[in-house]
Amino acid sequence: QGKTAYLSKPYKVPPVGTNKDYRGYPAFPDADAYNALVDAAFKNNWQIITHCNGDASGDMYIHAVRLAANKYGNNDRRSVMIHAQTVREDQLDSMKVLGIIPSFFAMHTFYWGDWHRDETLGKERAYRISPAVSTLNRGMIFTQHHDAPVAFPDALRILHATVNRVSRSGDIIGPDQRVPVYIALKSITAWAAYTAFEENLKGTLKAGKLADFVILDKNPLKIDPMAITSLKIMATIKEGKTIYEKK
Numbered sequence: 001q002g003k004t005a006y007l008s009k010p011y012k013v014p015p016v017g018t019n020k021d022y023r024g025y026p027a028f029p030d031a032d033a034y035n036a037l038v039d040a041a042f043k044n045n046w047q048i049i050t051h052c053n054g055d056a057s058g059d060m061y062i063h064a065v066r067l068a069a070n071k072y073g074n075n076d077r078r079s080v081m082i083h084a085q086t087v088r089e090d091q092l093d094s095m096k097v098l099g100i101i102p103s104f105f106a107m108h109t110f111y112w113g114d115w116h117r118d119e120t121l122g123k124e125r126a127y128r129i130s131p132a133v134s135t136l137n138r139g140m141i142f143t144q145h146h147d148a149p150v151a152f153p154d155a156l157r158i159l160h161a162t163v164n165r166v167s168r169s170g171d172i173i174g175p176d177q178r179v180p181v182y183i184a185l186k187s188i189t190a191w192a193a194y195t196a197f198e199e200n201l202k203g204t205l206k207a208g209k210l211a212d213f214v215i216l217d218k219n220p221l222k223i224d225p226m227a228i229t230s231l232k233i234m235a236t237i238k239e240g241k242t243i244y245e246k247k
Helices: 031-043 055-072 089-098 113-120 132-136 155-164 181-187 190-195 225-230
Strands: 049-051 080-082 101-104 213-216 233-238 241-245
Touching (some): 089 101, 089 132, 155 181
Antiparallel strands (some): 213 233
């Protein structure tokens, strides 16, 4: 939304003072230095959770992971692409092969969906931001994040955006990329735990795991999806102990 993401194609409306071919810029202008960092991570078996804002940034990351994977192997590394908002279909194909998990920021469809449609990306690209259905169609998982303090840490807003993709003006930003509520819930619970190598500790309700959960006033699977943000938290349980209860 600040027109700093590194894109493969120009912004719809370039920032003032730039030319019509403006595509943003890479955080790492030296590609060799960037590849060396990913190489070091693979060499030392460090998980990589990388911020990639813009599909050109995604190209750099995918290329670096491919080089390192060919050199050191790629068994269960669970590499993550944070902000995979503008990821293309061909990039998802590569990410599946390389085991790169996209972490989307679906709240952009609400907060900045209209801006992306009219200013940054144009309708075609804007309607594909955080392409959850394209990811699921490849048998891949994804997670969602809120990127605080850029947006408030509101899990219900994440859930609402992932399911509805409705902008502030009421436009549906990519109706074909909406997912069911249960899938959206998995993206911020079970799949998020898997991404952090914590699937045996949290993410689902099972004996032996941390009893971390909330109790809501209504079942999110049975209400109108547009009412998700009106859900009320009645209690919060942390490791089996109630730490908040609505009076």
